[in-house]
Amino acid sequence: MSETEFPKLTRPPLREALVDIRLREELPVSVLSKFHAPKGFPIAKEMRQGQFQLKLDKDKPALAEVLAEGALGWRYETDDGSAVVQLRRNGLTYSILKNYPGWNGLREAGRDVWREFLAVSGPVHISRLAVRYINAISIPLGADYDEYLTTGPRVPKSVPPIVTNFLQRVLVPFEEEAATAIITQTLEMPAPAAVLDIDVFTECSLEGTSADIWSKLERLRGIANRIFFSSLTEKVLESYR
Known part of the structure; x- marks a missing residue:
């Protein structure tokens, strides 16, 4: 099925869609004070990272020790919680x-915010x-999963x-796109829903201003589309048209 053959879904079962750009090296902490909220994103929350070590002693409870923590x-x-932007050192x-x-x-929304990111970060190199x-x-409890998923669970x-x-x-x-897809399917309760999580990524070496960023993301999106439409039965796809 080619890109032009994918059916148009007016009510896709989408819970989240994202684009992610990862840097080869982390930016200095001083850069964070220069980031500003993108237009239309008034709620700001700090993100922190840490390294922990778990200490085990047979005579004592396990103890987690913080080795390093930073912004x-x-x-x-x-x-309204409809969109989220993460501006990180990486x-x-x-x-x-x-x-x-x-x-x-x-x-295009991602591209606009990326331009703002570069205005603060300066030249960067992308690795992923x-x-x-x-x-x-949605799948009724006890339903035949084969009516919904093309690769659903099997039992003897x-x-x-x-x-x-x-x-x-x-x-x-x-291999043709030098990409990898992680496809996860799981059942979410109490209201039965099959979660189809499609994560497609590529390792690369690009400058932050390269137009190849967006052409590569376009190809990754094409792979994600192929996986999505191949994972659901025609019955399910019809219900979202």
């Missing part, structure tokens, strides 16, 4: 959680690019057919 970046949210993530505008809208789509497909014929939980995670290389 990682800022998380900015819209008032890169940027732009997420849409509600009212998905389509790939073009996500890409990713797109991720998390979907939730000799055991009860009702599956109340499952987790499947596979890594698939796409």
Whole structure:
């Protein structure tokens, strides 16, 4: 199925869509004070990172010791929680959680914030690019998963057919694009929903101003689309059109 053959879904089961740009080296902590909230993202929360060591003693309870802790970046949210921007010392993530505008809208919004990031960071080098789509497909408890998922859970014929939980995670290389897809399927309760998490990434070496950033993300998105439409049955896809 080519990109032009993917059906248009008016009500996609999308829970989150994001683009992620990772730097080869972390920026200095001093850069964080120069970041400002992108337009339309008034809620700011500091992000911190730490290193911990677990001490084990047979005569004492396990004790976690903080080895190092420091500022990682800022998380900015819209008032309605529909979108989130993370500006970090090691890169940027732009997420849409509600009212998905389509790939073009996500890409352009991410590109605008990336320009603002570069204005503060100065020249940077990129080591990793990713797109991720998390979907939730409603499935009645006790239903035949084969009616919803093309690679749903399987149980032996000799055991009860009702599956109340499952987790499947596979890594698939796409050699032509030098990319890898992590495909995770799991059942979420109490309202049964099959979560289809598609994370596609590539390791790379690019300058922060390179146009290849966006062409590579475009190709990663194409892989994610192929996986999504190949993972759901026609019955499910029809319900989202």
